[in-house]
Amino acid sequence: xxxxxxxLVVLAREMISQASAPSASGGETAQTVAALLTAEPRNEAGVxxxxxxxxxxxxxxxxxxxxxxxxRPLLPAWVHPPLVGAAVNRLRATGIxxxxxxxxxxxxxxxxxVGKLQPVYTLDVEALREHSAARPAAAS
Numbered sequence: 576x577x578x579x580x581x582x583l584v585v586l587a588r589e590m591i592s593q594a595s596a597p598s599a600s601g602g603e604t605a606q607t608v609a610a611l612l613t614a615e616p617r618n619e620a621g622v623x624x625x626x627x628x629x630x631x632x633x634x635x636x637x638x639x640x641x642x643x644x645x646x647r648p649l650l651p652a653w654v655h656p657p658l659v660g661a662a663v664n665r666l667r668a669t670g671i672x673x674x675x676x677x678x679x680x681x682x683x684x685x686x687x688x689v690g691k692l693q694p695v696y697t698l699d700v701e702a703l704r705e706h707s708a709a710r711p712a713a714a715s
């Protein structure tokens with residue numbers, strides 16, 4: 576599956592526009608912080624960079640799985656680490672990025688997280704299709 580860059584831009588912008596309504600299901604403070612970070616207009620390019628890297632990595636995997644170990648080195652250096660977590664939380668809140676229940680050991684030495692467990696995610700391509708299909712209907 577190939578996702579046009581324009582679709583990624585639209586998805587990132589929709590995440591930003593929906594960020595003012597964080598999910599009330601557990602982790603409300605984390606969701607609120609994620610919403611605030613991704614809603615900040617100065618962070619739009621960073622959110623787009625994170626979404627692009629995660630999607631490209633997941634789509635390259637035959638099971639559409641991804642972990643931060645694989646995509647962390649692909650992120651531009653100018654993306655601030657808190658924005659990465661915020662974008663991942665927003666992707667999870669939309670149902671497009673889903674935790675598999677499996678974990679791997681982190682290789683993140685810069686964030687001093689080496690050895691800590693991190694989730695393995697799967698990209699829900701069907702949820703992405705539904706999200707993309709709903710976009711034109713909402714625009715008309």
